[in-house]
Amino acid sequence: MRYYWQILGILILLWLGLFALAKIELPPSWSISFDAPGLRAWLQDEEVEEQAVRLPQSDSLVQEKEQKEDKTAAKSQQDSSSKYILLAGDSMIEHFKATIKKEARAHGHQIISCIWYGSHTTQWSKKKKLKELIKDYQPDIIFFSVGGNETLFRNIEDRRPYIRDIKAQAKGIPFIWIGPPNWKEDNGFNQILKEEIGDSCYYPSIELRNQLARKSDGAHPTRKASVIWAKAYLEWFAQQSAYKNHCWIWPSLPKAERRSYVKTELDSLLPQRALGHSVRILELNK
Amino acid sequence: MQALLDLLTYQENMPFIFNSGRFLFFFSLLFAAYGLVVGHKTARLAYLTAFSLLFYYISSGGFLLLLLFCILFNFFFAQLLPPKEEEKSPPALLSLGILVNLSFLLYYKYANFFIGNLNGLGLDYPLIHNLVLPVGISFFTFQTISYLVDVRQGKIPAATSLLDFAFYLSFFPQLVAGPIVRAIDFLPQLGRKIYYRPAREEEANSKAFFLNKALLGTGLFLILKGLLKKALLADYLGQYVDLVFSQPEGQTALEALLGIYAYTIQIYGDFSGYSDMAIGIALLLGFELPDNFRRPYRALNITDFWRRWHISLSSWLRDYIYIPLGGNRKGPLKQYLFLMITMLVGGFWHGASWAFVFWGGMHGLGLMLHKAWKLWANRPKGKVWAVLAWVLNFHFVAFLWVYFRMGSFEGSNLLIGRLFTHWQAAQWEAFWLARPTVVVFLGLALLLHSFSDKDKQNMQNFFGQLPWAFQALIFLLALVLIFQFQSADVAPFIYFQF
Structure with missing residues (x-):
């Protein structure tokens, strides 16, 4: 029975090793996603407006321009009506965030955006990124959009616990999950999102599937399409979401019009706090 | 406790595969007490059969009842089939047995295909919804058919023990994705004693199975090799393949070409990796399964490819379809026809779609052309010719995999068109x-595929000679690599769907 014990010994060592591995946090997965920054550079129909954050290769977050701003100063800019928004997601939001930023800034909000290329719910659930972002920036509201990479998965029911965990990480902070802008038939991921997050906190981007032009990879919305997507989202956010009264971002206002609201202080359309934002922005710009 | 029980329970959408933690738990549990029963034939077979049935339950849930029916039906039916020489059982009886076995396969795998095609002709039958294919049905159906035919032809006697037959049909390493094991090869192994030590001098002529250091090394090495082929190589490339094949219209020529190459490697790594693990696991338990692959992409022609690819299936098709049809005994033209019929059946066996039939038909055409070429042309020799033949054959196989993977003509043509x-x-x-x-x-992958048998034997010997703690460490390192490269999605074995 000598070799029988040898096989058992190997099995025991293997289990011990696996338990030890479970205690170690391995580096982020080296799995493939459809994001391959640079691969399509020569085919890109549009130039990316801003350099987005790339997360997975290193453990440290690369901060965007506004993240680099002094955090304390940013916090001090907040008043009772100004909000601190965290926008996090996968590569689908690369251009989407530009519009969100523009609109949010126009109404006096501070926004931190974070793109984790190739990410899916597993990573956001298991890794500490979202928790760290929340802890570091203490946002008033979270816009979260992950799921593009999940459209390739077969066992989509497995995503459910990760989705629940991500939602739980928000710890009561207003949280909106912006569904992935599918470029192909949905595999059930959106239905799971809807069930887990709830109608009023889940935006079904999938409904725009046929309206969004795609980049040459056939998957990512182009910059122009992302504007349509972002505006549709903001409209939904302002009118139908659970936090429609939480912070005001939409509709977009031309600069001159914004200024006139401030000047005349006769804004019957806008909530008072939005007016306050505009005033504050003007003050900051001085 | 509940969590442990969950590991051994059927879970929809959670394939039970060799490269999963659940299987490691299953196998550890099995092996921990195997030493207590391995010395006694009945206890050993009963123990392994129970675990095999549990394995099938975890894989397929309620379809366990179907497997049990197949075991009981074929065991008792074979008793009605005396050998052909005795002229007691009419051929119709054998046909009935084959039909019963095929009926489940036809229903679960092909019903909606036939309904869809009839509807295409203007009829209006509703499709059968929620039709789930029982895992491994194509494999164990072929095993039962070959068993009944062999019994009828007098090649083997009908099994006299229900336990022996149940063990043969349900033996878990080969149950769900082959190799397709013939009763004639496997049943004789059941009665022999199994020892986990080298044979002593006086036991040199013993019929017992001695799992010595070399065989242990072989078994472990096959499992390690299969694990790396399947979980690292095939699954990693599979992530890229998923991207390319899910969006053929978005690919550049290079991406499409590398996607096709990647799938060519993926399907080989996936299936041969599974076979390696199955053979290795069976060996650790004291049973020998036949080889299923012999470096198929080294073939210089399509006939040679089919001698190296999925050998247990191609030899099954040869022995139970091609040769009974007439083989090469009725002249070249009929031989070509028989080849085509055999390959069409082979294609259709893989899946219920015209793309699979096309795939099989094109391989049939390739085989016909190669046979004709051999007959009419002088075969040129030399290294340049060999390279050209390899390039041609490899790309013929690789491009046909596109139809196999895509399952539709439109998508396949689109990808190739890119x-x-x-x-x-x-x-x-x-x-x-x-x-x-x-x-x-x-x-x-191409480099590893080019290794000679001798190189592989050397690696196997080297691994077998390592201290067992080092062997465990190498397994652990392999697992770390697999964790790092794997996608969050579980990638079931491609051949599970067949």
Whole structure:
């Protein structure tokens, strides 16, 4: 029975090793996603407006321009009506965030955006990124959009616990999950999102599937399409979401019009706090 | 406790595969007490049969009842089939037995295909919804058919023990994705004693099975090799393949070409990796399964490819379809026809779609052309010719895999069409910069495939000679690599769907 014990010994060592591995946090997965920054550079129909954050290769977050701003100063800019928004997601939001930023800034909000290329719910659930972002920036509201990479998965029911965990990480902070802008038939991921997050906190981007032009990879919305997507989202956010009264971002206002609201202080359309934002922005710009 | 029980319970959408933690738990549990029963034949077979049935339950849930029915039906039916020489059982009886076995396969695998095609002709039958294919049904159906035919032809006697037959049909390493084991090869192994030590001098002529150091090394090495082929190589390349095949219209020529190569490697790594693990696991338990692959992409012609690819299936098709039809005994023209029929059946066995039939038909055509070429042309020799033949054969096989993977003509033609319309010199560098690991994995796969049998034997011997703690450490390192490269999605074995 000598070799029988040898096989058992190997099995025991293997289990011990696996338990030890479970205690170690391995580096982020080296799995493939459809994001391959640079691969399509020569085919890109549009130039990316801003350099987005790339997360997975290193453990440290690369901060965007506004993240680099002094955090304390940013916090001090907040008043009772100004909000601190965290926008996090996968590569689908690369251009989407530009519009969100523009609109949010126009109404006096501070926004931190974070793109984790190739990410899916597993990573956001298991890794500490979202928790760290929340802890570091203490946002008033979270816009979260992950799921593009999940459209390739077969066992989509497995995503459910990760989705629940991500939602739980928000710890009561207003949280909106912006569904992935599918470029192909949905595999059930959106239905799971809807069930887990709830109608009023889940935006079904999938409904725009046929309206969004795609980049040459056939998957990512182009910059122009992302504007349509972002505006549709903001409209939904302002009118139908659970936090429609939480912070005001939409509709977009031309600069001159914004200024006139401030000047005349006769804004019957806008909530008072939005007016306050505009005033504050003007003050900051001085 | 509940969590442990969950590991041994059927879970929909959670394939039970060799490279999963659940299987490691299952196998550890099995092996921990195997030593207590291995010395006694009945206890050993009963113990392994119970675990095999549990394995099938975890894999397929309620379809366990179907497997049990197949076991009982074929065991008792074979008792009604005396050998042909005795002229007691009419051929119709054998046909009935085959039909019963095929009926489940026809229903679960092909019903909706036939209904869909009838509807295409203007009829209006409703499709059967929620039709789930029982895992491994194509494999164990072929095993039961070959068993009944062999009994009828007097090649083997009908099994006299229900336990022996149940063990043969349900033995878990080969149950769900082959190799397709013939009763004639497997049943004789059941009665022999199994020892986990080298044979002593006086036991040199013993019929017992001695799992010595060399065989242990072979078994462990096959499992390690299979694990790396399946979970690292095939699953990693599979992630890229999923991208390419899910969006053929978005691919450049280079991406499409590398996607096709990647799938060519993926399907080989996936299936031969599974076979390696199955053979290795069976060996650790004291049973020998037949080889299923012999470096198929080294073949220089399509006939040679089918001697190296999925050997247990191709030999089954040869022995139970091609030869009974007439084989090469009725002249070249009929031989070509028989080849085509055999390959069409082979294609259809893989899946219920016209794309699979096309795939089988094209391989049949390839075989016909090669046979004709051999008959009418002088075969040129030399290294240049060999390289040309390899390139031609490899690409013939690789391009036909596109139809196999895509399952539709439209998508397949679209992807192949990209090869001729979207070339740009800048793609090479950009692809290398963006996806270097895909290129490295493809190169590595071709390199490993080029190793000779001797090289492989040397590696196997080296691994077998290592202290067992080192062997465990190598397994652990392999697992770390697999964890790092795997996608969050579970990638079931491709051949599970067949």
